[in-house]
Amino acid sequence: FQNGDLCISILHPPVDDPQSGELPCERWNPTQNVRTILLSVISLLNEPNTFSPANVDASVMYRRWRDSRGKDKEYENIIRKQVSAARLEAEKDGKSEELLVT
Structure with a gap:
């Protein structure tokens, strides 16, 4: 979700x-x-359960990516962006925790 x-x-x-x-x-x-x-x-x-998805659009993109054997890059590009954003957020959170501990 x-x-x-x-x-x-x-x-x-x-x-x-x-x-x-x-x-x-x-x-x-x-x-x-x-x-x-x-x-x-x-x-x-x-x-992922593509037959009962919580996010229909993501499910459609995932199936297109899976069925194209990775040739359709839309899903992969979105996932890469989300992982990069999550990594940056985790790094910020880690630095915030370091400040609280020291």
Whole structure:
């Protein structure tokens, strides 16, 4: 989502909701831990669900990029810009933290 939220089944409450398209066993349970949640995030980034996207435009661009085997550069260029911006922001945050510690 635009605000950074993720939609991952294992984080949803374990209720029986036929409208969700998820089985209760796919949702949160006490056996989940940081490792399983991080693996879910990595899986989502590696293989996004293009059939039920939170961002339809991004999904279309991703499929075009994937299906063109990287020849369609629109998606890749946007991702590169976002990674660069995030890196700069993280560096600024790190420097802010250094100032607070010293």
